[in-house]
Amino acid sequence: MSELTAIVIMGHGGVIGDGADQPWHIAEDQQRFKRLTTGGVLIMGRRTFEAIGRVLPGRTTVVLTRDPEWRHGQVTVAHDADAALAAARSAGGPIFVAGGGEIYRLFADRLTRLEVTLVDAEAEGDVTFPVIDTDTWYESARENRDGYSFVTWERLDRAG
Numbered sequence: 001m002s003e004l005t006a007i008v009i010m011g012h013g014g015v016i017g018d019g020a021d022q023p024w025h026i027a028e029d030q031q032r033f034k035r036l037t038t039g040g041v042l043i044m045g046r047r048t049f050e051a052i053g054r055v056l057p058g059r060t061t062v063v064l065t066r067d068p069e070w071r072h073g074q075v076t077v078a079h080d081a082d083a084a085l086a087a088a089r090s091a092g093g094p095i096f097v098a099g100g101g102e103i104y105r106l107f108a109d110r111l112t113r114l115e116v117t118l119v120d121a122e123a124e125g126d127v128t129f130p131v132i133d134t135d136t137w138y139e140s141a142r143e144n145r146d147g148y149s150f151v152t153w154e155r156l157d158r159a160g
């Protein structure tokens with residue numbers, strides 16, 4: 001199983017957004033996101049790409065859409081999960097699944113690591129991250145901050 005990391009900020013209950021934006025914009029989280037992902041590849045859904053509204057520099061972006069007409073000059077377009085992974089691998093560097101809810105679910109069985117910023121609050125919104133099941137995942141690192149923590153989870157069954 002090759003490395004595939006989900007990167008996400010979420011609150012209690014796993015809420016990650018309301019469909020238009022994510023609930024929190026924390027400077028240290030954004031710096032960490034940049035540090036971890038620069039030089040790598042971001043795979044994201046078309047809605048998340050449009051919510052961000054720009055291409056993040058220093059990273060290859062692969063956008064998933066079912067729309068055969070959808071284009072953007074600075075990203076690679078993929079129409080299914082296998083094509084997204086193939087494009088990401090050919091770009092080189094670590095691969096991050098960057099949301100949103102549909103795309104985290106699409107790759108859930110293939111993820112090997114979760115880089116989670118866990119906010120000590122509950123957000124309004126109906127877009128969620130899949131439940132992190134302790135039969136599948138173990139916490140391998142945690143850095144606590146005031147009001148949030150950076151938590152790394154790794155898949156237990158890596159041999160599978």
Ligand SMILES: NC(=O)c1ccc[n+]([C@@H]2O[C@H](COP(=O)([O-])OP(=O)(O)OC[C@H]3O[C@@H](n4cnc5c(N)ncnc54)[C@H](OP(=O)(O)O)[C@@H]3O)[C@@H](O)[C@H]2O)c1
Binds near residue numbers: 018044046079102
């Ligand atoms: N808290 C966080 O860390 C975080 C991170 C990222 C996003 N978010 C939030 O998550 C929300 C967006 O999530 P979302 O679930 O609504 O949308 P999404 O996962 O960003 O994108 C969904 C879109 O991806 C495409 N798609 C989905 N499955 C596909 C498949 N199997 N093959 C090809 N294309 C596929 C479709 O695009 P088309 O409609 O074009 O076909 C679909 O509409 C926003 O609120 C955003 O701010 C939060």
